[in-house]
Amino acid sequence: MVAVAQLGERVHPETRRTMSRPVCEVVGGTAHDADTPVLSELVRVALGEIPQYVPHRFLEPVQEDLGATLLP
Template sequence: MTETATSEPAIAAAVIVRDGRVLLIRRRLREGALLWALPSGGVEAGEAPADAARRESLEEVGLSVTPVESLGERVHPITGRRMHYFACTPDDGTPEVRDTDEIAELAWVSRSQVSELVPGGFFDKVEQYLAQALT
């Protein structure tokens, strides 16, 4: 089966790990079955996906990050949006909910909590990265 993306802008997601935990945000509204997710948002015209991941992290949770590795891309099976995933190191700031229209809360979560909060799991390459990073 061929993956097809919607005509909406691609999404860039930041996979931010610190002290053996990954930063997740809880949406105010579910997107299909999705409630907890990685900080992410739309790639703007002319913007590189890694730059969008950096910008969205700052806008959504007030955390300055550096994308250090592309973890791949896919068409999201629920939303149909093209997704770009980046492993990011936190540079500066203490995360807090900045985008109160879209985000209800955030949490640094352990590997076992990820499987509880995101029952379907993440994109396989993100899962592989987290398996190594969250030890």
């Protein structure tokens, strides 16, 4: 995958780690979860499929980034 845009980033309030939200394009290979203590699953979906995986609103900073960048 290649990052083609940056939705945003923030410092996680509990871990103090910088959390980045990139938009990626698949160019080859196999995606994998490199942060298993934080992430439970890695899924590639089209924008319109997001509600199937996240039926509620995202945390406000993520929702703001999505709204400003990708959502109508």
